[in-house]
Amino acid sequence: MGKKDEMLTVEEPLYHDTWKLLKKYRDVVWSLELSVQQVRNKFEIEYGNTIEDFLDSVYLAGADIAGSDIEHHAQCIERSHRMLKLLDSAIDLLRNKHKNGESYYWLLYYSYLSPQQMRNVEEIIEKLRPHIRDISMRTYYRKRQECIGALSSILWGYTSKDSKEVLEQFVPGKQETT
Template sequence: MAGKRTKKALAEDSRYHDTWRLLKKYRDVVWSMELSVQQVKKEFEIEFGSTIDDFLESVYLAGADLGGTRIENHARCIERSNQMLKLLNNAVEILRTRHKSGETYYWLLYYTFLSPQQLDNVNEIIEQLQPHIRDIRRATYYRRREQAVEALSSILWGYSSKDCMALLADFFPDSETEI
């Protein structure tokens, strides 16, 4: 019965869906970032005859303002995407090093969402997980993957007061807790 309540709570929790969406887009964002950076570098070399780093150094030294230009807008877009990737990577590292099941969750997330090459199916993911998680079966994979995404959601978005109340109720079942 508790398992059904947990699944229903996850289905209603938008943070879980946000994390799921973020993880599903991870490879696409990384790929897009790599392409964007390469494209901007080539544009600079062609248009200005120098590297981006040299160009920006000279612009800053000269006190020039690139505000509102296509170059600045493109750079801001790249920076926002880069910040999002750093946020996710840091959260995954915190999960890996601090959570009691962190190493297991890390490998589940890595082979499912974060590895450079997407594996074709669940069987391939389970095969890659074998050295890291003993005797993992399909049902265990799905259950643990859901737990990993939920734990990562807590790091990314924090606990809601509802989560805290449920946690307090587990520790102090006889007392009534109020917000």
């Protein structure tokens, strides 16, 4: 982790959580795909049919698979899948509703979400040029921090500190009634 990344992640815990989540995104997607494929292969080898057919027959027969390895593995896959869906829906919301959503989306995509990780920041910036005009290394790091902050607000909620700052812009100072 670079010195700039360390400074950013120490400042704000929610930023840190979002940044860690994004850094693990590719690994989680890969792991989830492998797990699903392994379970499918295991079922086809052991039971001679697909997992969907197997589960349908188990449910129809009224069999209980609670506490089994099958149930545990299915729960792990489901938990990872839900986490990815949550992140994906937050990214979609950011892309479609935030004032800088489209450029933030591409920044996230090339930095964290694309199937193949870019070799370095220069390669990310080169990929971003069609989406973000006049992007420099400095602009990349600044926009990345802004983008992760906006995504943090979606994932973890708008903090009271943020709300107070926004409210101050519309209603400056305390207004007391006498």
